[in-house]
Amino acid sequence: MPPTGAHIVGGHLGQTATGGGSSYETHSLRDQVVLVTGASSGIGEATALRFAEEGCKLIICARRTDRLNELKKKLVEQYEVPVHTATLDVTDSAKLDEFCSQLPPEFKEVDILVNNAGLALGTAPVQENSVEDAMTMINTNCTSVVLVTRHFAPGMVERNRGHIINISSIAGHYGYPGGSIYCGTKHFVRAFTDAARHDLVGTDVRVTAISPGAVQTEFSNIRFKGDGAKADAVYDGMIPLTAQDVADSVLYAATRPAHVQIGDIILYASYQASSFSVARPLKDKQFSSLDQLAKQTSQK
Ligand SMILES: NC(=O)c1ccc[n+]([C@@H]2O[C@H](COP(=O)([O-])OP(=O)(O)OC[C@H]3O[C@@H](n4cnc5c(N)ncnc54)[C@H](OP(=O)(O)O)[C@@H]3O)[C@@H](O)[C@H]2O)c1
Numbered sequence: 094m095p096p097t098g099a100h101i102v103g104g105h106l107g108q109t110a111t112g113g114g115s116s117y118e119t120h121s122l123r124d125q126v127v128l129v130t131g132a133s134s135g136i137g138e139a140t141a142l143r144f145a146e147e148g149c150k151l152i153i154c155a156r157r158t159d160r161l162n163e164l165k166k167k168l169v170e171q172y173e174v175p176v177h178t179a180t181l182d183v184t185d186s187a188k189l190d191e192f193c194s195q196l197p198p199e200f201k202e203v204d205i206l207v208n209n210a211g212l213a214l215g216t217a218p219v220q221e222n223s224v225e226d227a228m229t230m231i232n233t234n235c236t237s238v239v240l241v242t243r244h245f246a247p248g249m250v251e252r253n254r255g256h257i258i259n260i261s262s263i264a265g266h267y268g269y270p271g272g273s274i275y276c277g278t279k280h281f282v283r284a285f286t287d288a289a290r291h292d293l294v295g296t297d298v299r300v301t302a303i304s305p306g307a308v309q310t311e312f313s314n315i316r317f318k319g320d321g322a323k324a325d326a327v328y329d330g331m332i333p334l335t336a337q338d339v340a341d342s343v344l345y346a347a348t349r350p351a352h353v354q355i356g357d358i359i360l361y362a363s364y365q366a367s368s369f370s371v372a373r374p375l376k377d378k379q380f381s382s383l384d385q386l387a388k389q390t391s392q393k
Contacts, residue, residue, distance in 0.1 A: 119350065120349060120351055121147075122147040122149050122347060123149070124148060124149070125149050125204040125205055126201075126202055126203050127141075127144045127151055127204065128154075128200075128207065128241075129141045130154055130155070130183055130207065130208055130209050131154075132154060132155055133155035133156070133157045133164065134155075134160060134311050136209055136310060136336045137209040139335075139337045139339065140343050141168065142167070142168070144205070144344070144347075145174045150177075151174060151176045151177070152177045152203070153165065153177070154183075154210075155180070155181065156180065161178040161179075161180065162178065164178075165178050177197060183210050183241070184229065184233055184237065186236070203248065204256065205255070205256045206241065206245050207258045207260070207343060208237070208258070210233060210237060211260060211278075213275040214226035214318070216270075216272070230274050230278050234278035250296055256301065256347055258302075258303060258347065259282050259283075259300075259302050260282070260303050260305075260339075260343075261279050261283045261357070262305060263304055263305065263359060263368055265281075265282055265302070266304060267367060269368040269369065272368075283304065286300055297351060300354070301346045301355045301356065301358070303342050303343055303360075305360050306359075306365045307331070307334060308334040308335065308338070309335060310336050331365065331372060332362060333365075334360065342358045342360055345358070
């Protein structure tokens, strides 16, 4: 007999959760092992926090150890979940392999893999691309996704349970000037995700891409190599998505019932309609903070 709160879905035990009086049964994530790459800031950090809220065991990795330790403290104190941290540069394939193969026993069976670590560097036109920046983007955004997925997908298939969630971008849906490499890497992530879904179609392993538009994180500071004015200009006069907005889409995909597979979620800020279409109706107004700007807008 299945335990209470579990039912047979597509050949495996799919934990379900009801609550809050909803008549729709979602997928319980309690005690699932979730690996989030690039968890030291932005979308990765917000995603780790949301999975912890659901009672998941977290593996978090990135290059900045201090940030990971701060996040671990928060996850353990606020949600009392087991957390494993790893200082890791995902472009170092030998270290990446070592990290994947040497996880502590409690964390070895990854149920949900969030391939999030990624970056854009510069906005050079194609004829002026820096080869070094291009290789860093390709290795971070593409190669690491292939390697980490190659490591954990076999276990998911063997257990007939799991979810691979890749953070793509609207840059994976359209090209834009100055984005030849970044857009190329995110198109790769989207195509890789689609093809992986075809490979795994006979299993209960789900594969999802999440494609956000403009999100205010450290992303633009890194793209413009610390030039705060250029980074701020990206969000000038509009209200961008937050990392929490994107984490919410990740959680949405992960908590659908086991027979539901979200293929891709494209999410935009309300003032954005595509890579090319951003309205900046608040541009001439003076605001001291994003919060203040959001408040004034909601009072309109
Ligand atoms: N912000 C946006 O507008 C936007 C829109 C669409 C998609 N995305 C995608 O969302 C994902 C997260 O970006 P974000 O906006 O949250 O930016 P972010 O705040 O800069 O976070 C990027 C994360 O990736 C990690 N990372 C970068 N290079 C790494 C490496 N070599 N090894 C390990 N970790 C690495 C960073 O950690 P360390 O620096 O500590 O290593 C950081 O935790 C990226 O894939 C990005 O392409 C962002």
